Amino acid sequence: MAESPFTIAVTDAQLSLLQQKLALASFPDELDDAAWDYGAPLSDVKRLVERWRGGYDWRTHEKALNAELPQFTRDIEVEGFGALNIHYVHQKSKVDNAVPLLFVHGWPGSFIEIRKILPLLVELSPEHPSFHVVAVSLPGYGFSEAPTKKGFGIDQYAEVGQKLMLALGYEEYVTQGGDWGWVITRRIAQLYGPKHSKAWHTNFPRAAPPSFATRPLVALSHLLSGFSFFSYSPRELEGLKRSQWFVTAGRGYFVEQATRPQTIGYALTDSPVGLLAWIYEKLVDWTDGYEWEDDEVLTWISVYLFSRAGPAASLRIYYEETQAENRRTAPDPEPKGLPVGHSHFPKEIYHVPRAWTRTSDLVFEAEHERGGHFAAHEKPEELVGDLRKMFGRGGGAFGVVKGKDGYSASEGQTT
Numbered sequence: 001m002a003e004s005p006f007t008i009a010v011t012d013a014q015l016s017l018l019q020q021k022l023a024l025a026s027f028p029d030e031l032d033d034a035a036w037d038y039g040a041p042l043s044d045v046k047r048l049v050e051r052w053r054g055g056y057d058w059r060t061h062e063k064a065l066n067a068e069l070p071q072f073t074r075d076i077e078v079e080g081f082g083a084l085n086i087h088y089v090h091q092k093s094k095v096d097n098a099v100p101l102l103f104v105h106g107w108p109g110s111f112i113e114i115r116k117i118l119p120l121l122v123e124l125s126p127e128h129p130s131f132h133v134v135a136v137s138l139p140g141y142g143f144s145e146a147p148t149k150k151g152f153g154i155d156q157y158a159e160v161g162q163k164l165m166l167a168l169g170y171e172e173y174v175t176q177g178g179d180w181g182w183v184i185t186r187r188i189a190q191l192y193g194p195k196h197s198k199a200w201h202t203n204f205p206r207a208a209p210p211s212f213a214t215r216p217l218v219a220l221s222h223l224l225s226g227f228s229f230f231s232y233s234p235r236e237l238e239g240l241k242r243s244q245w246f247v248t249a250g251r252g253y254f255v256e257q258a259t260r261p262q263t264i265g266y267a268l269t270d271s272p273v274g275l276l277a278w279i280y281e282k283l284v285d286w287t288d289g290y291e292w293e294d295d296e297v298l299t300w301i302s303v304y305l306f307s308r309a310g311p312a313a314s315l316r317i318y319y320e321e322t323q324a325e326n327r328r329t330a331p332d333p334e335p336k337g338l339p340v341g342h343s344h345f346p347k348e349i350y351h352v353p354r355a356w357t358r359t360s361d362l363v364f365e366a367e368h369e370r371g372g373h374f375a376a377h378e379k380p381e382e383l384v385g386d387l388r389k390m391f392g393r394g395g396g397a398f399g400v401v402k403g404k405d406g407y408s409a410s411e412g413q414t415t
Contacts, residue, residue: 003167006071006087006143008062010306015058018272018305022053025273040281048280049273051294061299068115069135073143076163078156080149086136086160087143087308089114090168093122093130099391099401100170102161102188103135106179106204107257107314108279109374110303111137116380121387128388134173136164138180140313142303153320158187162196172196172401176387178204178375180317189335198400201341201364201390203375203383204348207356232353235367239351246349250285253278257318265312268304275311276301286373288347339363339397341390343383345371363396364389 030042075083114135121131140146175185182204189200267274304311341364371379
């Protein structure tokens, strides 16, 4: 599994084809007072397409990505699927005993979500721990090769993450993820903890409503939540409303991608405008008033458009986990004995009362006033601050990883 340095190098032919398709784009009509009620507004999409056609320079952003992110590829053998060539970002801290951290993105994210938090995570300071950072492009995303056979589910994504960390020499490591990253890092904790996966953190803490069979006291409080003594806080009530909005008005993409990913894949692959609208809607709806710059959006979308396997490959994870024959019929139990940390951001697409997500292994919890689904991009300082607290001296996961000399990796903060 030899490592090869990687440089993003979209071909001139790809860029020329994009310009041809943008020039031939047709747009739908729109109701006069539609605003965001029906999806991405026509005025927004037209403005972004016009910028994509003239003014936006992919080469400038490609150069910036290559300069900021040390990128590599290596073959990872996945049981039953052969070797996949996996793309990843890997930057080591100057602290030898820094904490190895695997960052796992979701959809519609990618490896570029590490951009803002990477320099903060590897930063050398006597005040907080430093991290060796690995940000994997999931198979079928970015510049990673996609599986070509059915059945590549969460166990396989977890296997890729585990084997990548071992190949890089990290026998012990911690993880961070949101969206599918939460699902995958949770599975890594179940399958490879506590021997290799030592702790995990998520900005996407999820839980089903409590039941009397599993958590009777929490279920009783939920049942009595209409009474003042047991009532949820205003923020928790807002969170439940946000979750209900997502289920009733924001989850249509999930149903399509989980049932007919190939069908929508044609549109997203052939039409850059269709891909832009499909993802741009999520970038706006799922963030907390984040002011997206047009070039920022177009770079995010371009990573999907120019991805190694094409946009359709990124959708199949939804099918494999909800429809495929190999799906698990019962929810996985929570990982046991592995420290976990939660960061709560108010505009997350699922936002449930904190009591629902608390387990005996929860060692860190933080609630932020602003932020949404893409925490690493929206609120990088807050997310990194939480990781520093969780893994720093006095934190609930301090010292979970041992350095080469046997001392706690977190002790690197004193170097």
